[in-house]
Amino acid sequence: MNAVRADFSADSIDVLRVRADFPGLARRINGKPLVYFDNANTAQKPQSVIDAVSDYYTEHNANVSRAVHTLGSEATALYEGARDKLARWINAGSREQLVLTSGTTMAINLVASSWAQPRLRAGDAIVVTTMEHHANIVPWQLVCERTGAILKVAPITPGGELIIEELFKLLTPEVRLLALTHVSNALGTVNPIAMIAAEARARGITVLVDGSQALPHMAVDVQALGVDFYAFTGHKMFGPTGTGALWARAGLLDSMPPFLGGGEMIRVVKFSGSTYADPPHRFEAGTPNIAGFIGLGAAVDYMESVGIAQIAAAERELLHYATARFLEIPGLRILGQARDKAAVISFLIDGVHAHDLATLIDADGIAVRSGHHCAHPLMQFYGVAATARASLSFYNTTEEVDRCVDALQRARKMLA
Amino acid sequence: MAVAEIYREVVLAHNRAPQRFGALPDATHAGDGDNPACGDALHVVLRVADGRIVDLRFSGEACAVTIAAASMLGELLVDGCVETLACLREDFGRLLGGEPASPALGELAALAELARHPARHRCALLAFEAVASALSNPTFDADGSATRAGVDASGTVR
Numbered sequence: 001m002n003a004v005r006a007d008f009s010a011d012s013i014d015v016l017r018v019r020a021d022f023p024g025l026a027r028r029i030n031g032k033p034l035v036y037f038d039n040a041n042t043a044q045k046p047q048s049v050i051d052a053v054s055d056y057y058t059e060h061n062a063n064v065s066r067a068v069h070t071l072g073s074e075a076t077a078l079y080e081g082a083r084d085k086l087a088r089w090i091n092a093g094s095r096e097q098l099v100l101t102s103g104t105t106m107a108i109n110l111v112a113s114s115w116a117q118p119r120l121r122a123g124d125a126i127v128v129t130t131m132e133h134h135a136n137i138v139p140w141q142l143v144c145e146r147t148g149a150i151l152k153v154a155p156i157t158p159g160g161e162l163i164i165e166e167l168f169k170l171l172t173p174e175v176r177l178l179a180l181t182h183v184s185n186a187l188g189t190v191n192p193i194a195m196i197a198a199e200a201r202a203r204g205i206t207v208l209v210d211g212s213q214a215l216p217h218m219a220v221d222v223q224a225l226g227v228d229f230y231a232f233t234g235h236k237m238f239g240p241t242g243t244g245a246l247w248a249r250a251g252l253l254d255s256m257p258p259f260l261g262g263g264e265m266i267r268v269v270k271f272s273g274s275t276y277a278d279p280p281h282r283f284e285a286g287t288p289n290i291a292g293f294i295g296l297g298a299a300v301d302y303m304e305s306v307g308i309a310q311i312a313a314a315e316r317e318l319l320h321y322a323t324a325r326f327l328e329i330p331g332l333r334i335l336g337q338a339r340d341k342a343a344v345i346s347f348l349i350d351g352v353h354a355h356d357l358a359t360l361i362d363a364d365g366i367a368v369r370s371g372h373h374c375a376h377p378l379m380q381f382y383g384v385a386a387t388a389r390a391s392l393s394f395y396n397t398t399e400e401v402d403r404c405v406d407a408l409q410r411a412r413k414m415l416a
Numbered sequence: 417m418a419v420a421e422i423y424r425e426v427v428l429a430h431n432r433a434p435q436r437f438g439a440l441p442d443a444t445h446a447g448d449g450d451n452p453a454c455g456d457a458l459h460v461v462l463r464v465a466d467g468r469i470v471d472l473r474f475s476g477e478a479c480a481v482t483i484a485a486a487s488m489l490g491e492l493l494v495d496g497c498v499e500t501l502a503c504l505r506e507d508f509g510r511l512l513g514g515e516p517a518s519p520a521l522g523e524l525a526a527l528a529e530l531a532r533h534p535a536r537h538r539c540a541l542l543a544f545e546a547v548a549s550a551l552s553n554p555t556f557d558a559d560g561s562a563t564r565a566g567v568d569a570s571g572t573v574r
Contacts, residue, residue, distance in 0.1 A: 030419065353456075353477075353478065353479035353480060354454075354479075355454050355456075355479040355481070355536070355539065356423070356479050356480045356481070359419055359422065359533070359536065360419060360420070360423065362419060363419035363420060370454065371453060371454045371455065372452070372453075372454070372455050376452070379455060384455070385454070385455025385456065385457065385477055385478075386454050386455040386456075414420075414423060414428070415423070415428070415431070415480060
């Protein structure tokens with residue numbers, strides 16, 4: 001049963017030690033130790049992140065950029081310090097190019113509203129891909145409804161990879177924007193962003209990338225990728241919910257009008273007309289999720305202390321092990337078998353509905369997601385209503401994979 | 417084990433061999449229930465006459481809870497008056513709220529464990545939604561004339 005045993009190298013992650021950093025992993029579910037295989041949905045948080053949030057509320061609780069007192073200065077320094085950490089983590093170039101948002105969804109809507117809507121006309125086109133999350137489809141549909149532009153969809157192979165030649169055929173002169181995911185949340189597919197962006201930009205097309213599922217798993221250098229916009233979320237990279245950011249190529253944000261209006265994003269307000277702040281604050285109306293971003297800064301510190309290369313290596317080993325073990329289950333098929341993929345296994349078992357699978361293995365403490373994974377068009381492409389999805393992180397273990405496989409076998413026998 | 421309680425033998429039996437699944441000739445009503453959140457979808461066709469559900473059939477792809485609930489519900493509705501659905505829906509709602517099963521629920525009582533699993537309530541309720549949708553959707557003849565079921569001016573199924 002354990003013939004395929006992961007072989008972690010000497011300088012790889014000490015999994016037991018890192019697991020101790022995540023208090024959530026100690027939970028027991030239905031009397032069993034939690035096996036948290038739903039990391040693509042949200043990640044567990046290290047104690048240092050939880051402490052950073054708590055410390056803000058206990059020691060430094062004040063609004064940011066709105067007071068000259070000590071507490072306000074401390075809060076501002078911590079909050080803007082988190083922006084600096086994030087900017088360095090993705091090689092942003094400058095802090096002014098990083099807008100802090102409530103997540104990827106808001107970041108994409110910001111681009112839709114402030115970049116796309118003022119520019120696109122009837123007859124223009126936006127290209128997305130079949131594997132996109134709804135957050136990288138619906139905002140563009142809204143833009144098309146409001147401007148008369150059309151949406152074109154790049155196809156994928158049954159294995160879940162973009163068909164590059166077909167994608168490039170779609171990049172015709174009326175295309176203004178290409179919006180695609182770095183890593184598919186439903187399939188795990190890693191798209192060759194740098195190569196695609198180079199071609200798109202050579203044709204005068206602006207490129208936006210959804211990096212939600214990339215940042216938790218791999219090093220991301222937004223300048224090296226050569227894209228125009230890169231959106232990502234904090235809660236999947238071990239930070240608090242309600243955090244995320246939009247990175248933009250130098251000069252782009254300067255050309256964009258405000259998204260939301262209110263405090264913080266203004267320079268001077270008069271009833272005869274107001275003027276707006278420079279980026280990034282121009283796009284950050286209202287009091288931000290201060291505690292959340294301080295926590296996200298701590299998450300970046302944590303990832304840095306573990307090492308992103310070590311994280312990626314550990315997950316590669318886990319994916320290899322888990323894939324082999326899952327395929328031992330009779331009637332199980334994996335959707336998404338890209339050559340380059342993150343540690344996500346989306347699967348079906350013949351004769352067993354994903355929801356029933358997920359409910360039954362929950363009885364053994366195992367958490368996977370079942371459903372459409374916010375990717376209706378992708379499910380339609382595969383002709384399935386729903387799949388079960390195990391999404392792994394560097395703090396998961398091969399023993400957990402074994403427990404999951406055992407539970408899936410039991411569920412299959414009960415239901416099939 | 418609480419979760420396995422959902423999948424009691426009677427539920428599994430209905431899932432493996434669901435009653436009244438398939439097509440229905442001379443259907444007078446058709447409706448759907450779907451749960452985009454999980455992809456479950458049920459289609460229901462009814463033959464209604466004189467205010468009674470004479471026959472019904474389900475079809476569609478759904479999880480074991482949905483299929484079993486549809487199968488059990490179908491058994492309770494056939495040969496009953498159209499008002500039965502609303503009564504059963506109310507009784508089932510109380511079951512999902514943790515109250516004891518009313519005798520009218522028949523085998524649906526086997527789903528009592530769902531009271532502890534709110535995330536699966538929608539699955540069991542889908543069958544009720546589909547039948548309700550059907551009752552308010554009389555099918556029309558090819559020439560566009562009203563259904564044989566005789567829906568009166570107020571929309572009431574006769």
